[in-house]
Amino acid sequence: MTPAAPLFLLDGHPVPFKPGETLIEAATRAGRHIPHLCWHPGFAPHGSCRLCMVAIGERQLAACSTAAEAGLEVRLHGEALAAQRRTLLQLLFVEGNHFCPSCERSGACKLQAEACEAGVEGPHFEQLYPDRPVDASHPDVLLDLNRCILCGLCVRASAQHDGKAVFALGGRGLGTQLVVGSASGRLGDTDLAASDLAARICPVGAILPKRRGFAVPIGQRRYDAAPISALPETDDGMPPP
Amino acid sequence: MSAAPAGEPGQLLQRLVALQAQRGWLPPAALEALAVEMALPLAELRGVAGFYRFLHLAPVGRLRLLFSDHVSDRHQGAPALMARLCARLGVAPGQVRADGALSIDRCSCIGLADQGPSLLVNHGQVITRLDAARIDALAQAIEAGLPPAAWPAEWQQVDEPVRRADVLLGAADAPGAALAAALAQPGSALIEALASARLLGRGGAGYPVADKWRACAAQPVTERVVVCNADEGEPGTFKDRTLLRLQPDALIEGMTLAAWALGARHGLIYLRGEYRWLLPGLQQVLARRRAAGLLGAAIAGRPGFDFDIAIHLGAGAYVCGEESALLESLEGRRGVPRIRPPYPSSHGWRGLPTVVNNVETFCCVAQIALRGAARWAAIGTARATGTKIHSVSGDCARPGLYEYPLGTPVARILADCGAVDAQAVQVGGPSGHCVPARDFGRRIAQEDLPSAGAFTVFGPGRDLFEVARHAADFFAHESCGFCTPCRVGTTLMARRFDKIAAGSGSRHDLDALRSLTELLGSSSHCGLGASAGRMLHDTLRHHRPAYEQRLQSLQFVPGFDLDAELSQARALTGRHDAGAHLATRETDVTRKHEVMPEPDAPTNPQPQPQRIAP
Ligand SMILES: Cc1cc2nc3c(=O)[nH]c(=O)nc-3n(C[C@H](O)[C@H](O)[C@H](O)COP(=O)(O)O)c2cc1C
Ligand code: SF4
Ligand code: SF4
Ligand code: FES
Numbered sequence: 086m087t088p089a090a091p092l093f094l095l096d097g098h099p100v101p102f103k104p105g106e107t108l109i110e111a112a113t114r115a116g117r118h119i120p121h122l123c124w125h126p127g128f129a130p131h132g133s134c135r136l137c138m139v140a141i142g143e144r145q146l147a148a149c150s151t152a153a154e155a156g157l158e159v160r161l162h163g164e165a166l167a168a169q170r171r172t173l174l175q176l177l178f179v180e181g182n183h184f185c186p187s188c189e190r191s192g193a194c195k196l197q198a199e200a201c202e203a204g205v206e207g208p209h210f211e212q213l214y215p216d217r218p219v220d221a222s223h224p225d226v227l228l229d230l231n232r233c234i235l236c237g238l239c240v241r242a243s244a245q246h247d248g249k250a251v252f253a254l255g256g257r258g259l260g261t262q263l264v265v266g267s268a269s270g271r272l273g274d275t276d277l278a279a280s281d282l283a284a285r286i287c288p289v290g291a292i293l294p295k296r297r298g299f300a301v302p303i304g305q306r307r308y309d310a311a312p313i314s315a316l317p318e319t320d321d322g323m324p325p326p
Numbered sequence: 327m328s329a330a331p332a333g334e335p336g337q338l339l340q341r342l343v344a345l346q347a348q349r350g351w352l353p354p355a356a357l358e359a360l361a362v363e364m365a366l367p368l369a370e371l372r373g374v375a376g377f378y379r380f381l382h383l384a385p386v387g388r389l390r391l392l393f394s395d396h397v398s399d400r401h402q403g404a405p406a407l408m409a410r411l412c413a414r415l416g417v418a419p420g421q422v423r424a425d426g427a428l429s430i431d432r433c434s435c436i437g438l439a440d441q442g443p444s445l446l447v448n449h450g451q452v453i454t455r456l457d458a459a460r461i462d463a464l465a466q467a468i469e470a471g472l473p474p475a476a477w478p479a480e481w482q483q484v485d486e487p488v489r490r491a492d493v494l495l496g497a498a499d500a501p502g503a504a505l506a507a508a509l510a511q512p513g514s515a516l517i518e519a520l521a522s523a524r525l526l527g528r529g530g531a532g533y534p535v536a537d538k539w540r541a542c543a544a545q546p547v548t549e550r551v552v553v554c555n556a557d558e559g560e561p562g563t564f565k566d567r568t569l570l571r572l573q574p575d576a577l578i579e580g581m582t583l584a585a586w587a588l589g590a591r592h593g594l595i596y597l598r599g600e601y602r603w604l605l606p607g608l609q610q611v612l613a614r615r616r617a618a619g620l621l622g623a624a625i626a627g628r629p630g631f632d633f634d635i636a637i638h639l640g641a642g643a644y645v646c647g648e649e650s651a652l653l654e655s656l657e658g659r660r661g662v663p664r665i666r667p668p669y670p671s672s673h674g675w676r677g678l679p680t681v682v683n684n685v686e687t688f689c690c691v692a693q694i695a696l697r698g699a700a701r702w703a704a705i706g707t708a709r710a711t712g713t714k715i716h717s718v719s720g721d722c723a724r725p726g727l728y729e730y731p732l733g734t735p736v737a738r739i740l741a742d743c744g745a746v747d748a749q750a751v752q753v754g755g756p757s758g759h760c761v762p763a764r765d766f767g768r769r770i771a772q773e774d775l776p777s778a779g780a781f782t783v784f785g786p787g788r789d790l791f792e793v794a795r796h797a798a799d800f801f802a803h804e805s806c807g808f809c810t811p812c813r814v815g816t817t818l819m820a821r822r823f824d825k826i827a828a829g830s831g832s833r834h835d836l837d838a839l840r841s842l843t844e845l846l847g848s849s850s851h852c853g854l855g856a857s858a859g860r861m862l863h864d865t866l867r868h869h870r871p872a873y874e875q876r877l878q879s880l881q882f883v884p885g886f887d888l889d890a891e892l893s894q895a896r897a898l899t900g901r902h903d904a905g906a907h908l909a910t911r912e913t914d915v916t917r918k919h920e921v922m923p924e925p926d927a928p929t930n931p932q933p934q935p936q937r938i939a940p
Contacts, residue, residue, distance in 0.1 A: 266369025
């Protein structure tokens with residue numbers, strides 16, 4: 086970064102940015118973590134999880150889809166924002182069926198890690214218990230939509246990276262769900278490969294490689310040692326098999 | 327512009343609508359064939375089809391009846407009428423009858439609140455003024471196998487009760503007159519006229535029309551697009567319906583004027599699926615204007631002034647009235663609002679600079695072009711010039727259309743429509759304001775009470791808690807599902823209302839509702855989520871007793887019945903003694919813990935909430 090790089094302030098800390106960058110891109114490059122679930126470096130922002138919400142003056146905006154501007158005073162921390170972030174996480178937890186202790190992704194799940202860091206202590210709202218069947222039809226990949234948070238990352242990864250368009254979001258409202266592009270609607274009838282980015286990018290435990298469950302012992306999982314905000318962004322996605 | 331080729335990806339929604347009209351639903355094989363034909367991923371087709379309420383991925387009844395569920399429909403007995411029809415025809419609400427012949431359900435307001443209760447037949451025909459006699463006759467006609475096309479014409483009669491007309495609803499102007507006036511000057515002069523008339527958009531947001539058009543005109547490209555938002559989704563609004571029927575030439579002339587001002591060649595009208603019955607009439611007007619040289623190539627004899635309009639049909643999604651969701655839908659995708667900026671004026675339909683305006687706005691443009699900015703600016707208030715049409719329904723003697731100068735007090739409209747003793751008025755639909763009687767002196771104008779046009783009156787007997795609950799149901803039903811706060815929050819809000827209505831509410835639930843409202847207001851991706859808590863906010867503030875009289879206690883009360891949950895365990899163990907029952911609905915939480923069964927008793931077949939930490 087040249088000395089002349091423009092800056093904005095994130096909770097008072099100067100963050101340099103390149104023209105055209107969003108707040109989250111610049112902050113991430115500067116090593117500052119803005120909580121997020123539906124954003125991923127390299128993909129256009131989605132803006133759906135709203136976890137990256139920051140305050141600028143009186144307004145609250147999604148950091149993943151707000152362009153950085155010189156001199157902006159951006160607030161990320163603070164009681165009101167933290168409370169709203171906790172509530173958003175709680176909404177995601179009650180919307181699906183998140184049975185963390187038995188989930189293979191536990192310890193490496195972004196939703197869980199953000200919730201731990203935000204101090205979410207319980208679901209607070211009533212569980213909605215959706216009825217979402219598990220799709221085990223694919224030889225190498227398990228699709229358990231009980232844990233899907235509709236971030237659309239697999240949709241983008243499949244279409245824009247893998248060139249396959251295996252997934253799409255379907256339905257609407259609380260009935261929004263991930264749909265699979267085969268006549269049967271089953272993952273096993275698509276050309277998804279376990280090495281596809283779409284099969285590895287899921288931030289939660291909805292798309293998982295088969296037969297590798299609990300490979301990493303408790304204590305050595307990604308977010309066991311350090312909170313998510315202290316880890317680099319680049320280690321996203323399940324490693325290729 | 328001739329309609330885009332049918333195999334083109336942007337036509338996906340139109341193709342699905344057509345397929346659905348033909349087949350009644352979208353069978354998997356037909357979807358697959360369409361995906362191949364259009365060279366689109368099957369996942370995308372399924373995703374789009376699943377988004378729109380009027381598209382069905384599973385078989386539905388061959389005859390599909392949807393009762394309009396506006397709050398005034400409910401107040402006029404729609405639920406009982408629907409139950410009556412269901413009983414007569416032997417079908418459960420929301421289900422397909424065993425013989426596959428029919429299904430009966432509810433849908434959001436269909437734009438006939440002034441002559442409700444009403445219903446929609448196969449998405450393309452309406453029945454108004456339902457009462458017990460009409461329901462019985464309808465049941466008879468259906469059982470006799472009479473096709474909808476043969477039903478009595480009077481059932482389908484839609485009046486346009488214009489109770490007070492001003493410039494917009496007065497006698498129609500000669501087609502082409504406004505155009506002739508504008509063509510005497512360059513297009514930029516029209517934009518300046520709109521600026522000096524200080525015209526604000528009529529679709530709800532109240533944005534200055536000239537600013538939008540200028541921003542669009544300033545884009546460094548040659549192709550621009552004019553879009554008319556005829557989605558009219560806000561419950562209780564029906565003024566666009568009237569304009570589309572009584573003043574279609576004014577609307578199309580307004581769009582053509584926009585084309586002149588912007589140098590646009592393509593125009594699109596996004597017509598809500600609920601108004602499909604208006605489509606043939608509109609197509610006729612387009613054809614007539616083409617024949618008269620007022621649309622198409624070399625309009626009004628001006629070489630190079632080429633502009634034509636295609637009509638796109640929606641398929642049952644309120645959120646598609648939001649302008650960027652509308653553009654997504656026009657491009658054949660799910661109606662999910664876009665990230666903004668960029669705004670449509672720079673990146674709209676297919677990335678082209680686009681102006682999106684409401685039906686009434688385009689009619690205002692035609693007026694200003696014909697009669698001048700000064701005349702327009704002289705009507706209304708300092709910020710909100712001109713007239714505004716209000717769709718009046720609810721508890722009043724004369725529901726219908728009322729056009730007033732902006733700045734007219736609520737009380738004046740109430741007096742004119744014969745509403746005595748109103749306790750509140752919903753101005754601008756569920757996403758607008760609920761105005762209590764003591765504020766009836768307030769004026770409908772940008773400075774005070776903005777409105778997209780709905781005006782729903784609640785008489786002394788109406789329960790404002792139920793009004794707010796109905797609004798919560800509406801938003802939960804219409805959320806596009808894209809962003810977390812709205813997708814989940816609106817449902818949780820509706821469930822809290824249910825809990826209070828069922829008599830299990832406490833002050834804690836009111837607090838939870840309020841914090842959900844705040845979250846929705848500040849974190850939602852679009853205006854739908856942001857306004858979903860408005861009725862709750864306003865009624866809680868002005869009609870708090872309507873809530874408090876329902877609270878069982880000020881302490882926490884669980885939303886489920888513990889004792890009922892135990893019934894399975896009792897049946898399994900064959901126990902019927904007093905010790906096997908819980909005293910439920912208690913406020914003393916500690917006692918409840920004492921009598922709680924062992925943790926592993928099957929009190930609840932669902933997985934229990936787990937600690938979130940790893
Ligand atoms: C959820 C939602 C629904 C909307 N529905 C409509 C509608 O049905 N008709 C309409 O004209 N504007 C609607 N709007 C407003 C549009 O986004 C947009 O502001 C309007 O079409 C612009 O036209 P105008 O400037 O002429 O008012 C809606 C906005 C939101 C957030
Ligand atoms: S499956 Fe995973 S990546 Fe795909 S939308 Fe759901 S949570 Fe996101
Ligand atoms: S606020 Fe609601 S309607 Fe708007 S984008 Fe979010 S989920 Fe969709
Ligand atoms: S990361 Fe910004 S909304 Fe999800």
